[in-house]
Amino acid sequence: MQLLIEHVSKRYGQDLWALSDFSLTLAPGVLGLLGPNGAGKSTLMRVLATITRPTRGRVLWDGDDIAARPDPLRRVLGYLPQDFGIYPNLSATEFLEYLAAVRGLEARTARKRIDRLLDLVNLADVRRRPLGGFSGGMRQRVGIAQALLNDPHLLIVDEPTGGLDPEERVRFRNLLGDLAGDRIVILSTHIVSDVEAVATRIVLIARGRLVLEAAPEALLASATGKVWEWEIPSGDLVAVRQQHRVSGVLRRAQGATVRVVADQMPGPGARPVPPTLEDAYLTALPAPTAAS
Ligand SMILES: Nc1ncnc2c1ncn2[C@@H]1O[C@H](COP(=O)(O)OP(=O)(O)O)[C@@H](O)[C@H]1O
Ligand SMILES: [Mg+2]
Numbered sequence: 001m002q003l004l005i006e007h008v009s010k011r012y013g014q015d016l017w018a019l020s021d022f023s024l025t026l027a028p029g030v031l032g033l034l035g036p037n038g039a040g041k042s043t044l045m046r047v048l049a050t051i052t053r054p055t056r057g058r059v060l061w062d063g064d065d066i067a068a069r070p071d072p073l074r075r076v077l078g079y080l081p082q083d084f085g086i087y088p089n090l091s092a093t094e095f096l097e098y099l100a101a102v103r104g105l106e107a108r109t110a111r112k113r114i115d116r117l118l119d120l121v122n123l124a125d126v127r128r129r130p131l132g133g134f135s136g137g138m139r140q141r142v143g144i145a146q147a148l149l150n151d152p153h154l155l156i157v158d159e160p161t162g163g164l165d166p167e168e169r170v171r172f173r174n175l176l177g178d179l180a181g182d183r184i185v186i187l188s189t190h191i192v193s194d195v196e197a198v199a200t201r202i203v204l205i206a207r208g209r210l211v212l213e214a215a216p217e218a219l220l221a222s223a224t225g226k227v228w229e230w231e232i233p234s235g236d237l238v239a240v241r242q243q244h245r246v247s248g249v250l251r252r253a254q255g256a257t258v259r260v261v262a263d264q265m266p267g268p269g270a271r272p273v274p275p276t277l278e279d280a281y282l283t284a285l286p287a288p289t290a291a292s
Contacts, residue, residue: 001027001028001062001153001154001182001183001184002025002026002027002060002061002062003025003026003048003059003060003061003154003184004025004026004059004060005022005023005024005025005026005044005048005057005059006023006057006058006059006060007021007022007023007056007057007058008021008022008023008044008047008054008056008057008058008059009021009022009054009055009056009057009208010040010043010044010047010052010054010055010208011055017208018040018043018208019040019043019044019047019054019208020207020208020209021056021057021209022040022044022057022205022208022209022210023057023210024203024210024213026184026186027184028180028181028182028183028184029180029184029185029200029201030176030177030180030185030186030187030198030199030200030201031184031185031186031187031199031200031201031202031203032187032188032189032194032195032198032199032201032202032203032216033045033186033187033188033189033203033205034188034189034190034192034195034202034203034204034205034281035188035190035204035205035206035211036190036206036285037190039190039205039206039207039208040205040207040208040209041158041159041188041190041205042081042082042158042159042188043208044188044205045079045081045156045158045186045188046081047059048066048154048156048186049077049079049081049156050066050067050070050073050074050077053067054067061073061154073154075150076150076152076153076154077150077152077153077154077156078147078148078149078150078152078154078155078156079147079155079156079157079158080140080143080144080146080147080156080157080158080160081158082158082159082162082188084139084140084143086131086134086139086142086143087131088130088131088132089130089131089132090130090131091127091128091129091130091131092118092123092126092127092128092129092131092134092142092145093114093118093127093128095131095142095146096110096114096117096118096142096145096146096149097110097111097114099146099149100113100114100149103149103150105149105150110149113149113151114145114149117145117148117149118145120145120148120175121141121142121144121145121175122141123138123141123142123145126138135168136163136164136165136168137164137165137168137171137172140160140161140163140164140168140172141172141175143157143160144157144160144172144175144176144179148179152183153183153184154183154184154186155179155183155184155185155186156185156186157176157185157186157187157188158188159188159189159190160172160176160187160189161173161189161191161194169194173194173197173198174198176198177197177198180198180200187199192276192277192278192281193277193278195216195277196216196277199216200215200216201213201214201215202214202215202216202219204281204284204285206285206286207286211284211285211286212284216277219277219280219281219284220275220276220277220280222280222283222284223261223275223279223280223283223284224274224275225272226261226262226263226275226279226283227247227259227260227261227272227273227274227275227276227279227283228259228260228261228262228265228266228270228271228272228273229257229258229259229260229270229271229273230257230258230259230260230266230267230269230270230271231252231255231256231257231269232255232256232257232258232267233254233255233256234251234255234256237249237256237258240258240260240266243266244258244260244261244262244266245260245261245262245282245283245287246258246259246260246261247259247260247261247276247278247279247282259273259279261279261282261283
C-alpha cells in the first residue's frame, strides 16, 4: 500500500499553476494536508482521486501510474469531495444503496456494509429520514459513509469540517482517527486544529508547492523560540500588524497583547512563549507578498 507523488504539476488555463512540482510518498496513517484557501489542496486531491490528470509528473499506486491505469486505485479509493452533494428526497439508506449500485457493488454485500457504516457514523436511528432534513454534520457523516462503501485502502477527505459546528467538528475528527487503521487517509483543511489531534504527518502546501512535511511534534519544535507575546499600546496595533506576523491579539482596557511569530524578538518587552501548531503553521508559510 504505497502512494508515490512524483513532481506533479497542474496548470489551469494559460498560466495558473495550481500545483508545482509536488512530490510526496505516503504510507498508512493520517496525513493532514494543511494550507490556505487557493493553495492547491483540492487540485491535489482530485489528481489523486483520478478525477483530473496532472499536467506534468505522475502518481504511482503500488507501482501503477494512476493516469495510465486508474482501475487498481479506483477499486480501493474512497473520496469525499469538498463540494459533496446529496439528494434531499432520498433517505440515508436509499442514497447509500444507490451509490453502491452505481459503483457496481453487489446488492446483498452492499446492504450489510451499509448497515455497519450507518452504525459507525452514528446515523442508524435516522436512516429512513430524508437527507434534506439532515444537519451539516449529519450530511458529512453520510459523506464519510459513502467514501467507505468499498472499505478503501486510500481515503481522501477534502475539507470535511467546513460548515460544521465545533462539537460536530470534534466528533468528526475522532471518527477519522478511528478509521485510520491500516489505510492511507488524507485530510485537507485550512484549520490547524482539525489536524492537530488526528494527523500522524502534516504537509504544508502554499501556492501549489509543498512547503514542508513533518510530524506534528517536529512542526511544533520548528517554531520554538519564534513566538512572542508583546504588550503594546492600542495605537501601535496597525503598525505592528504591518511589520510582523501576528497570530493573535488580546485587547485589554489599556493597550493590547499581541502574539507575534518572528525569528528575533520583535521589540522591547516581548517575551518568548511556547508555540501552538497554528504559530508553527504561520512560521512555515511563505511571507505574504503585496499581491496576495
Ligand atoms: N477547475 C479549475 N479551473 C481553473 N482554476 C482552478 C480550477 N480549480 C482550481 N483552480 C485554481 O487553482 C488554485 C488552487 O485551487 P484549489 O486546488 O481549489 O485550492 P484549495 O483547495 O487549497 O483551496 C486556485 O487559484 C484556484 O482558483
Ligand atoms: Mg479546496
